Amino acid sequence: MSQNNVFAKLLMSWYRACARDLPWRRTKDPYRIWISEVMLQQTTVNAVIPFYQRWIRQFPNIQSVAQSSAQNILKAWQGLGYYSRARNIHATAKIIVKKFRGDFPSNKDILRSLPGFGPYTTGAVLSIAFDRREPIIDANVRRVIMRQLNSKGFADSVQDKKIFEFLDNVMPWRNMCIFNQALMELGALVCRSKNPRCLICPIRASCLAYKKGVVDIVPQPKVKAIKNVSAAIAVIRDKDKFFMQKRPAKGLFADLWEFPGGKIDSGETARQALVREVQEELSISIKIEKKLPNVIQFYTQFKATLFVWLCQPCAMPRTDKMHKWLKLSDLKHYPLSAGTAKIVENLEKIVLK
Numbered sequence: 001m002s003q004n005n006v007f008a009k010l011l012m013s014w015y016r017a018c019a020r021d022l023p024w025r026r027t028k029d030p031y032r033i034w035i036s037e038v039m040l041q042q043t044t045v046n047a048v049i050p051f052y053q054r055w056i057r058q059f060p061n062i063q064s065v066a067q068s069s070a071q072n073i074l075k076a077w078q079g080l081g082y083y084s085r086a087r088n089i090h091a092t093a094k095i096i097v098k099k100f101r102g103d104f105p106s107n108k109d110i111l112r113s114l115p116g117f118g119p120y121t122t123g124a125v126l127s128i129a130f131d132r133r134e135p136i137i138d139a140n141v142r143r144v145i146m147r148q149l150n151s152k153g154f155a156d157s158v159q160d161k162k163i164f165e166f167l168d169n170v171m172p173w174r175n176m177c178i179f180n181q182a183l184m185e186l187g188a189l190v191c192r193s194k195n196p197r198c199l200i201c202p203i204r205a206s207c208l209a210y211k212k213g214v215v216d217i218v219p220q221p222k223v224k225a226i227k228n229v230s231a232a233i234a235v236i237r238d239k240d241k242f243f244m245q246k247r248p249a250k251g252l253f254a255d256l257w258e259f260p261g262g263k264i265d266s267g268e269t270a271r272q273a274l275v276r277e278v279q280e281e282l283s284i285s286i287k288i289e290k291k292l293p294n295v296i297q298f299y300t301q302f303k304a305t306l307f308v309w310l311c312q313p314c315a316m317p318r319t320d321k322m323h324k325w326l327k328l329s330d331l332k333h334y335p336l337s338a339g340t341a342k343i344v345e346n347l348e349k350i351v352l353k
Protein backbone atom coordinates (compact mmCIF):
# COMPACT_ATOMS: atom_id res chain seq x y z
CA MET A 1 0.00 0.00 0.00
CA SER A 2 1.39 3.43 -0.93
CA GLN A 3 2.20 6.04 1.67
CA ASN A 4 -0.77 8.09 0.51
CA ASN A 5 -3.26 5.26 0.87
CA VAL A 6 -1.94 4.61 4.36
CA PHE A 7 -2.76 8.20 5.35
CA ALA A 8 -6.39 7.93 4.19
CA LYS A 9 -6.81 4.44 5.64
CA LEU A 10 -5.52 5.36 9.10
CA LEU A 11 -7.59 8.51 9.19
CA MET A 12 -10.81 6.84 8.08
CA SER A 13 -10.40 3.87 10.46
CA TRP A 14 -9.95 6.32 13.32
CA TYR A 15 -13.08 8.20 12.25
CA ARG A 16 -15.16 5.04 12.07
CA ALA A 17 -14.13 4.16 15.61
CA CYS A 18 -14.09 7.60 17.26
CA ALA A 19 -16.39 10.04 15.42
CA ARG A 20 -19.09 11.79 17.37
CA ASP A 21 -22.66 10.75 16.65
CA LEU A 22 -24.06 14.04 15.33
CA PRO A 23 -27.60 14.45 13.96
CA TRP A 24 -26.47 15.48 10.46
CA ARG A 25 -24.22 12.43 10.23
CA ARG A 26 -27.24 10.13 10.25
CA THR A 27 -28.41 11.28 6.82
CA LYS A 28 -27.31 11.45 3.19
CA ASP A 29 -30.00 14.01 2.38
CA PRO A 30 -28.12 16.85 0.61
CA TYR A 31 -30.60 19.42 1.97
CA ARG A 32 -29.90 18.46 5.60
CA ILE A 33 -26.16 18.19 5.01
CA TRP A 34 -26.16 21.63 3.39
CA ILE A 35 -28.05 23.19 6.32
CA SER A 36 -25.67 21.64 8.86
CA GLU A 37 -22.58 22.74 6.93
CA VAL A 38 -23.81 26.32 6.65
CA MET A 39 -24.68 26.41 10.35
CA LEU A 40 -21.28 24.99 11.29
CA GLN A 41 -19.43 27.83 9.58
CA GLN A 42 -18.38 30.25 12.35
CA THR A 43 -20.28 28.24 15.00
CA THR A 44 -19.27 25.35 17.25
CA VAL A 45 -20.79 21.86 16.94
CA ASN A 46 -22.36 21.97 20.41
CA ALA A 47 -23.99 25.32 19.70
CA VAL A 48 -25.29 24.13 16.32
CA ILE A 49 -27.01 20.89 17.46
CA PRO A 50 -30.17 22.45 19.01
CA PHE A 51 -30.46 24.99 16.17
CA TYR A 52 -30.15 22.25 13.56
CA GLN A 53 -32.72 20.03 15.26
CA ARG A 54 -35.19 22.92 15.60
CA TRP A 55 -34.60 23.99 12.00
CA ILE A 56 -35.24 20.50 10.63
CA ARG A 57 -38.45 20.23 12.65
CA GLN A 58 -39.61 23.60 11.31
CA PHE A 59 -38.28 23.12 7.76
CA PRO A 60 -38.09 19.36 7.07
CA ASN A 61 -37.33 19.84 3.37
CA ILE A 62 -36.19 22.42 0.88
CA GLN A 63 -39.76 23.18 -0.21
CA SER A 64 -40.67 24.30 3.30
CA VAL A 65 -37.73 26.76 3.29
CA ALA A 66 -38.67 28.11 -0.15
CA GLN A 67 -42.28 28.68 0.92
CA SER A 68 -41.40 30.41 4.19
CA SER A 69 -41.31 34.19 4.70
CA ALA A 70 -37.94 35.92 5.10
CA GLN A 71 -38.99 36.92 8.62
CA ASN A 72 -39.60 33.29 9.66
CA ILE A 73 -36.25 32.24 8.22
CA LEU A 74 -34.38 34.96 10.10
CA LYS A 75 -36.30 34.16 13.31
CA ALA A 76 -35.32 30.47 13.05
CA TRP A 77 -31.71 31.60 12.58
CA GLN A 78 -31.81 33.95 15.57
CA GLY A 79 -28.82 33.34 17.85
CA LEU A 80 -26.57 31.83 15.17
CA GLY A 81 -25.32 35.20 13.90
CA TYR A 82 -24.01 35.96 10.40
CA TYR A 83 -27.54 36.34 9.11
CA SER A 84 -26.41 36.54 5.48
CA ARG A 85 -26.09 32.76 5.74
CA ALA A 86 -29.84 32.46 6.44
CA ARG A 87 -30.71 34.87 3.63
CA ASN A 88 -28.58 32.83 1.22
CA ILE A 89 -30.26 29.59 2.32
CA HIS A 90 -33.65 31.15 1.63
CA ALA A 91 -32.60 32.47 -1.80
CA THR A 92 -30.97 29.17 -2.80
CA ALA A 93 -33.97 27.10 -1.65
CA LYS A 94 -36.26 29.21 -3.83
CA ILE A 95 -33.98 28.72 -6.85
CA ILE A 96 -33.70 24.94 -6.34
CA VAL A 97 -37.47 24.56 -5.98
CA LYS A 98 -38.23 26.80 -8.97
CA LYS A 99 -35.49 25.72 -11.40
CA PHE A 100 -34.80 22.13 -10.31
CA ARG A 101 -38.23 21.14 -8.96
CA GLY A 102 -36.72 20.70 -5.50
CA ASP A 103 -34.05 18.18 -6.61
CA PHE A 104 -30.75 19.18 -5.05
CA PRO A 105 -28.20 19.75 -7.85
CA SER A 106 -25.09 17.56 -7.76
CA ASN A 107 -23.29 19.49 -10.51
CA LYS A 108 -20.35 21.54 -9.23
CA ASP A 109 -20.84 24.51 -11.58
CA ILE A 110 -24.53 24.74 -10.81
CA LEU A 111 -23.89 24.59 -7.06
CA ARG A 112 -21.20 27.27 -7.29
CA SER A 113 -23.68 29.59 -9.00
CA LEU A 114 -26.14 29.42 -6.07
CA PRO A 115 -26.16 32.09 -3.31
CA GLY A 116 -23.84 31.15 -0.44
CA PHE A 117 -22.14 28.26 -2.28
CA GLY A 118 -18.43 29.04 -2.03
CA PRO A 119 -15.72 26.38 -2.41
CA TYR A 120 -16.23 25.05 1.13
CA THR A 121 -20.01 24.53 1.02
CA THR A 122 -19.86 23.15 -2.52
CA GLY A 123 -17.11 20.68 -1.61
CA ALA A 124 -18.88 19.66 1.59
CA VAL A 125 -22.23 18.93 -0.12
CA LEU A 126 -20.62 17.16 -3.09
CA SER A 127 -18.36 14.97 -0.99
CA ILE A 128 -20.60 14.24 2.01
CA ALA A 129 -23.97 13.89 0.25
CA PHE A 130 -22.83 12.65 -3.19
CA ASP A 131 -19.49 11.04 -2.26
CA ARG A 132 -17.59 13.04 -4.90
CA ARG A 133 -13.81 13.35 -4.79
CA GLU A 134 -13.86 17.03 -3.76
CA PRO A 135 -11.48 18.42 -1.14
CA ILE A 136 -12.71 20.82 1.52
CA ILE A 137 -10.69 23.19 3.63
CA ASP A 138 -12.03 24.61 6.85
CA ALA A 139 -10.04 25.94 9.83
CA ASN A 140 -9.60 22.41 11.24
CA VAL A 141 -8.40 20.90 7.98
CA ARG A 142 -6.02 23.81 7.40
CA ARG A 143 -4.44 23.34 10.82
CA VAL A 144 -4.06 19.55 10.48
CA ILE A 145 -2.43 19.74 7.06
CA MET A 146 -0.19 22.67 7.97
CA ARG A 147 1.11 20.54 10.84
CA GLN A 148 1.51 17.51 8.60
CA LEU A 149 3.62 19.66 6.26
CA ASN A 150 5.22 21.79 9.00
CA SER A 151 4.15 24.88 7.02
CA LYS A 152 5.32 28.30 8.13
CA GLY A 153 2.94 31.25 8.62
CA PHE A 154 -0.61 31.93 9.78
CA ALA A 155 -3.52 29.61 9.09
CA ASP A 156 -5.13 31.57 6.27
CA SER A 157 -6.08 31.08 2.64
CA VAL A 158 -2.50 31.80 1.50
CA GLN A 159 -1.81 28.20 2.58
CA ASP A 160 -4.57 26.65 0.52
CA LYS A 161 -2.70 25.97 -2.74
CA LYS A 162 -0.21 23.76 -0.88
CA ILE A 163 -3.00 22.16 1.14
CA PHE A 164 -5.01 21.31 -2.01
CA GLU A 165 -1.91 19.69 -3.54
CA PHE A 166 -1.41 17.63 -0.38
CA LEU A 167 -5.09 16.60 -0.27
CA ASP A 168 -5.13 15.69 -3.95
CA ASN A 169 -2.34 13.21 -3.21
CA VAL A 170 -3.97 11.54 -0.23
CA MET A 171 -7.70 11.67 -1.02
CA PRO A 172 -9.27 8.25 -1.73
CA TRP A 173 -11.37 7.54 -4.84
CA ARG A 174 -14.22 6.16 -2.74
CA ASN A 175 -15.67 7.12 0.63
CA MET A 176 -14.85 10.81 0.29
CA CYS A 177 -17.81 11.44 2.60
CA ILE A 178 -15.82 9.69 5.33
CA PHE A 179 -12.42 11.14 4.42
CA ASN A 180 -13.44 14.81 4.54
CA GLN A 181 -15.44 14.43 7.73
CA ALA A 182 -12.58 12.47 9.30
CA LEU A 183 -10.09 15.28 8.63
CA MET A 184 -12.42 17.89 10.13
CA GLU A 185 -13.21 15.64 13.09
CA LEU A 186 -9.52 15.00 13.74
CA GLY A 187 -8.94 18.76 13.80
CA ALA A 188 -11.81 19.23 16.25
CA LEU A 189 -11.03 16.37 18.64
CA VAL A 190 -7.32 15.54 18.35
CA CYS A 191 -5.29 18.07 16.36
CA ARG A 192 -6.78 20.94 18.36
CA SER A 193 -5.31 24.42 18.10
CA LYS A 194 -4.35 24.31 21.79
CA ASN A 195 -3.13 21.12 23.49
CA PRO A 196 -3.24 18.77 20.49
CA ARG A 197 -3.45 15.12 21.52
CA CYS A 198 -0.58 13.88 19.38
CA LEU A 199 -0.11 10.67 21.39
CA ILE A 200 -3.45 9.31 20.21
CA CYS A 201 -3.27 10.78 16.70
CA PRO A 202 -3.73 8.21 13.90
CA ILE A 203 -1.57 10.20 11.45
CA ARG A 204 1.27 11.06 13.81
CA ALA A 205 3.80 9.00 11.80
CA SER A 206 3.54 11.38 8.84
CA CYS A 207 3.37 14.62 10.88
CA LEU A 208 6.43 16.81 10.28
CA ALA A 209 5.51 19.40 12.96
CA TYR A 210 5.33 16.57 15.51
CA LYS A 211 8.66 15.14 14.38
CA LYS A 212 10.31 18.55 14.73
CA GLY A 213 8.61 19.29 18.08
CA VAL A 214 7.02 22.52 16.79
CA VAL A 215 3.33 21.61 17.02
CA ASP A 216 2.57 24.55 19.34
CA ILE A 217 3.82 27.15 16.86
CA VAL A 218 2.35 25.63 13.68
CA PRO A 219 0.29 27.41 12.48
CA GLN A 220 1.81 30.64 13.77
CA PRO A 221 -0.50 31.88 16.59
CA LYS A 222 -2.44 35.09 15.90
CA VAL A 223 -3.09 37.73 18.54
CA LYS A 224 -6.66 38.91 18.16
CA ALA A 225 -7.56 42.44 19.22
CA ILE A 226 -11.22 42.67 20.18
CA LYS A 227 -12.88 46.04 19.64
CA ASN A 228 -15.14 47.49 22.36
CA VAL A 229 -18.35 49.20 21.32
CA SER A 230 -20.73 50.96 23.75
CA ALA A 231 -24.28 51.88 22.84
CA ALA A 232 -27.26 53.51 24.55
CA ILE A 233 -30.59 51.76 24.04
CA ALA A 234 -34.07 53.20 24.58
CA VAL A 235 -36.81 50.72 25.42
CA ILE A 236 -39.72 53.06 24.71
CA ARG A 237 -42.97 51.89 26.27
CA ASP A 238 -46.55 52.88 25.66
CA LYS A 239 -48.81 50.86 27.98
CA ASP A 240 -48.04 47.18 27.15
CA LYS A 241 -46.30 47.89 23.83
CA PHE A 242 -42.69 48.65 22.98
CA PHE A 243 -41.32 50.60 20.03
CA MET A 244 -39.20 48.51 17.67
CA GLN A 245 -37.53 49.29 14.39
CA LYS A 246 -36.21 47.12 11.59
CA ARG A 247 -32.59 47.52 10.53
CA PRO A 248 -31.78 48.21 6.86
CA ALA A 249 -31.56 45.25 4.45
CA LYS A 250 -27.77 45.66 4.11
CA GLY A 251 -24.96 45.82 6.66
CA LEU A 252 -24.60 44.67 10.27
CA PHE A 253 -27.66 42.81 11.65
CA ALA A 254 -29.51 43.44 8.37
CA ASP A 255 -33.32 43.02 8.57
CA LEU A 256 -33.27 42.29 12.33
CA TRP A 257 -35.51 44.19 14.74
CA GLU A 258 -34.10 46.33 17.53
CA PHE A 259 -34.90 49.02 20.07
CA PRO A 260 -33.92 52.57 19.09
CA GLY A 261 -30.47 53.77 20.14
CA GLY A 262 -26.90 53.75 18.95
CA LYS A 263 -23.21 54.21 19.62
CA ILE A 264 -22.02 56.46 22.40
CA ASP A 265 -19.72 59.08 20.89
CA SER A 266 -16.45 59.99 22.61
CA GLY A 267 -16.93 62.71 25.23
CA GLU A 268 -20.62 61.86 25.56
CA THR A 269 -22.33 60.13 28.50
CA ALA A 270 -24.57 57.13 27.85
CA ARG A 271 -27.67 59.18 28.82
CA GLN A 272 -26.69 62.00 26.45
CA ALA A 273 -26.21 59.45 23.66
CA LEU A 274 -29.63 57.96 24.44
CA VAL A 275 -31.45 61.29 24.09
CA ARG A 276 -29.46 62.26 20.98
CA GLU A 277 -29.94 58.91 19.21
CA VAL A 278 -33.71 58.86 19.80
CA GLN A 279 -34.00 62.45 18.60
CA GLU A 280 -31.95 61.66 15.47
CA GLU A 281 -33.70 58.37 14.68
CA LEU A 282 -37.31 59.15 15.60
CA SER A 283 -37.45 62.96 15.88
CA ILE A 284 -39.01 62.77 19.35
CA SER A 285 -37.93 63.47 22.93
CA ILE A 286 -38.19 60.87 25.66
CA LYS A 287 -38.73 60.83 29.39
CA ILE A 288 -36.48 58.31 31.16
CA GLU A 289 -38.55 56.05 33.40
CA LYS A 290 -35.87 53.74 34.82
CA LYS A 291 -32.50 52.13 34.22
CA LEU A 292 -32.60 48.52 33.00
CA PRO A 293 -29.68 46.08 33.39
CA ASN A 294 -26.75 46.63 31.05
CA VAL A 295 -26.18 43.91 28.46
CA ILE A 296 -22.77 42.66 27.39
CA GLN A 297 -22.65 40.66 24.19
CA PHE A 298 -19.63 39.21 22.41
CA TYR A 299 -19.72 39.10 18.64
CA THR A 300 -16.90 37.77 16.47
CA GLN A 301 -15.57 41.21 15.59
CA PHE A 302 -16.37 43.14 18.77
CA LYS A 303 -17.67 43.23 22.32
CA ALA A 304 -20.81 45.34 22.74
CA THR A 305 -21.86 46.94 26.04
CA LEU A 306 -25.45 48.13 25.88
CA PHE A 307 -26.68 50.71 28.41
CA VAL A 308 -30.43 50.29 28.51
CA TRP A 309 -33.23 52.55 29.82
CA LEU A 310 -36.97 52.14 29.98
CA CYS A 311 -38.45 55.36 28.59
CA GLN A 312 -41.73 57.06 27.76
CA PRO A 313 -42.24 58.99 24.50
CA CYS A 314 -42.98 62.71 24.81
CA ALA A 315 -44.68 62.47 21.39
CA MET A 316 -45.67 59.44 19.34
CA PRO A 317 -43.03 58.37 16.78
CA ARG A 318 -44.23 57.57 13.27
CA THR A 319 -45.02 53.94 12.50
CA ASP A 320 -44.72 52.08 9.20
CA LYS A 321 -43.39 48.73 7.88
CA MET A 322 -40.03 49.37 9.56
CA HIS A 323 -41.27 50.98 12.83
CA LYS A 324 -43.86 49.26 15.00
CA TRP A 325 -45.33 49.15 18.50
CA LEU A 326 -45.15 45.52 19.62
CA LYS A 327 -46.19 43.56 22.69
CA LEU A 328 -43.53 41.43 24.31
CA SER A 329 -45.46 38.34 23.18
CA ASP A 330 -45.31 39.60 19.55
CA LEU A 331 -41.52 39.71 19.68
CA LYS A 332 -41.40 35.89 19.55
CA HIS A 333 -42.11 36.21 15.84
CA TYR A 334 -39.49 38.86 15.07
CA PRO A 335 -35.80 38.14 14.38
CA LEU A 336 -33.53 39.90 16.90
CA SER A 337 -29.77 40.17 17.37
CA ALA A 338 -28.33 38.34 20.41
CA GLY A 339 -27.96 41.67 22.30
CA THR A 340 -31.57 42.72 21.64
CA ALA A 341 -32.79 39.23 22.61
CA LYS A 342 -31.06 39.63 26.00
CA ILE A 343 -32.74 43.01 26.55
CA VAL A 344 -36.11 41.37 25.80
CA GLU A 345 -35.34 38.59 28.31
CA ASN A 346 -34.54 41.19 30.99
CA LEU A 347 -37.69 43.08 30.11
CA GLU A 348 -39.83 39.95 30.48
CA LYS A 349 -38.48 39.45 33.99
CA ILE A 350 -39.26 43.03 34.96
CA VAL A 351 -42.56 43.63 33.13
CA LEU A 352 -44.13 40.19 33.54
CA LYS A 353 -43.17 39.59 37.17
Ligand code: SF4
Binds near residue numbers: 147190191198210215
Ligand atom coordinates in the same frame (compact mmCIF):
# COMPACT_ATOMS: atom_id res chain seq x y z
S1 SF4 B 1 0.61 14.39 15.39
FE1 SF4 B 1 -0.22 16.06 16.57
S2 SF4 B 1 0.13 17.87 15.36
FE2 SF4 B 1 0.43 16.13 14.00
S3 SF4 B 1 -1.55 15.86 13.02
FE3 SF4 B 1 -1.52 14.54 14.81
S4 SF4 B 1 -2.42 15.77 16.48
FE4 SF4 B 1 -1.88 17.15 14.79
